[in-house]
Amino acid sequence: MLEIITSILVRTVVAGTPLLLGTMGEVISERAGILNLGVEGMMSLGAATGFIVTFTTGNPWLGLMAATIAGALISVIHAFVTVSLRANQVVSGLALTMLGLGLSGLWGKPYIGRPLTTKMHAIKIPVLSDIPVIGKVLFYQDPYFYLSVALGILVWFLMKHTKVGITVRSVGENPKAAETLGINVARVKYLCVMAGGAFAGMAGAHLSTAYSKSWIEGMTSGRGWIVIALTIFALWEPARAFVGAYVFGGIFVIQYVLQPLGISPNLLAMLPYVTTLGVLLFYGMSKSGKRKMSAPATLGEPYIRGSR
16 A cells, blocks of 8 residues: 555656646746746647757757757747737747647657657665655656756745845836836846746656657647646745645546546546636635735736836
8 A cells, every 4th residue: 555655656746847847937937927828839849859859869968958948949939029029928828839839749750659768767865765655755756856846946045035036026016117126127028938938848858858758749738738727826936836736746647546447538637727726716715815816917918118
């Protein structure tokens, strides 16, 4: 029984890792006032880039770096369209999703069915990994897990306790006031969108170079959309993103546990979204929850310099 519980927890952490990376990126972007619905496309492009570079070089670390850069670069399109051209953020994000899915499908097609000769293997932390249950769950994971936790803590610290975080949040809440204080609003928005893209690229690379050893088109399987839901679930707070990512990772694992019992896979696939709706409903019905649910004030709104 203990082995089964340990196995479920290990798989939960693995499933939650790309969700945590993607959610951290989306929190940064949305805190700066830019809604990015292109996460699914950026993750898919990161997965394809990470796989191709790892397959070609035999080095999964190079694959991780390439996927991170690819995610940041494709997100520049969204930043240019929404910040410089002040176009509709929803339309731009959806277009970015289609572009990312299309490019990943095109570039990854020659690699379908060709397994990696090496992938990102789990790292066993001496002594700590021997602790029952917790050891295998927290101290015998692939490098993406340790990286996601370190980056998540860094994002939380920056957003909560540094001038950088205050700058980002002020741009998302009141760009006119931020501009009055001498902050370059457009530059902050660009950097935050690119950071979000880099995180999404890393999340995609995890799927193709650590979670799996092969490339298949559409391997993100809607995780980008779950990341967007998770950002709301986390109420735009990095600390809550940790909880949400692993809760949703557990829901992913539960799908595979319940399928042998005859429950419809399509019904189980709805669980993450149903859970999100349930949480939003719970918060929406409580007074304290309503106060916490407020999104960044200018989220999704274009900013015209000197107009507000």
